[in-house]
Amino acid sequence: MTAAFPNNRPDIADLLAFYASVGVDEALEDRSVNRFAEVAPKPMERAPTVASSGDTVAPQRSTNISRAEAGDRANAPPVARPPSATTAVPDEAQAALARQLATTATTLDELRQHMASFDGCNLKTTAKSLVFADGNPEAAVMLVGEAPGRDEDIEGLPFVGRSGRLLDRMLAAIGLDRTSVYIANVIPWRPPGNRTPTPHETEICRPFIERQIELVNPKVLINLGGPSAKTLLNTSEGILRLRGNWRVHTTASGIAIPAMPTLHPAYLLRTPAHKKLAWRDFLEVKAKLRALGD
Template sequence: MKMKNTTGPSRGELENLLRFYAESGLDFPLADEPVDRFTPVEPPAREAAQADPGEKAAQTAHDARSGGDLQPTLTRLPAIPDAEASALAEKAAAGAETLDELRGAVEAFEGCNLKMTARSTVFEGGMRGARLMMISDAPGRDDDTNGEAITGPEGALFDRMLAAIGLTRDDCYLGFAVPWRVPGNGAPSPLQASICKPFAERQIELANPELVVLLGNGAARIFLERTGNILQVRGKWKILRTRNGFEAPVIATLQPRYLLEQPAQKRFAWADLQMIRDRLAETGSGV
């Protein structure tokens, strides 16, 4: 007869379960028992609320010395107000004078809730100093796992798209409007994009590309401030302007992640790639 395992889930199983919850958008713990929120709850006794902090500390120290079981308490850090988070992002981005400094500022930033559920901060990819900068809205699942930009099946298609016009990743610099994965591979919310936009704009300024390509609907909406579908805004050269006055020609095209789901749309991406190749040839000595 097979014995039932009574030891409970392993650490690895618990970590996988918590990761599943995080990727599903759950960012706070639930109680084991349902809570009846329609039943009035008596406030705690005044004496308990005003207990002497010194007595609490002494009791804790006594328990520790006597081998008492100190139960950890699960608490959430207070959320940064949206306006304050935006101001912090603007200040941190403005203070970065190099890409390395900006990367450090992004990794230290705690004002975007996506960081709580992401495995990795994916700041950049490709080659710094490249003439061409390509920006997606947010990392995908494989990017978040690997800590690298545009990887997995999406990355394989991206490499083939570049090869079709004679380029490799070494010929372009990669960035994201938001450097943390959105659960479910969704698009960043307008608030998330607004908070992170100062970092993305400063990254463009420091990278100083000749041309910018926006990959997908999310990136196009964030940087072109257009609400139309990507099929309506793609394939048109415009001017990208940052709040500090940097300008560069920009074009939007279809995201590799989208093309994997809609392969019939590859003809539009191919037309856009040819325009990018021709523009690179016009502005320099070739691709």
């Protein structure tokens, strides 16, 4: 008897490691599906016809089609289907709605409620949690990253995984902790598989983080990573050129907030040699706070 599968197939540990590496970290259905099981083709039905006597003739079932019919079906253009509510690409109307909701929020709690009820960003449909913020909203320092990861999505808080633990140590090195800073992300919902948010998704979420910064009104803003810096400082420069140089984030009300772009903790975990650069950036923040009287 011939074996159903080759003898050199990967074992379950290899498969799980592969799935984890590409971001597949949760089941979509309660029961596993056998993708190798054969499924019997459904019989084709012909439309009912009307006999010469006026009686309707029952449709005849057939499982065979001619070669000509098969060729016609293969070459036929795809049938257009209306997009579902969960997979539609957000349009400019959704971006306008995000701007309206952000503008009308007068407190952080109200802003959070607006974001929780907002359905204009597709990322919300695949995320478990709205990752709004962590820390002290009265703090002088606000840090903004790009988007939540798996751990953040589960706990509903930003920077709680490996990157978060490194960030805590970086803050402690200049005498700060989560009670003396406020932390948020440009994107409040985890992208599936931790993929990079699209420019459209970023623009949809931009009004929310800009309003969040305006309501917190920190004395110093720290941009963690290139996406945060590019979005909030309106620049196209790379983070290695931006970091270490004071920039300005201007709120909608015209308030200028000193901003320090620096390397993202996740990048530092991959490139430990650059931790010294981030250390210099955080020393600049410490000096700025001292100059401002904090």
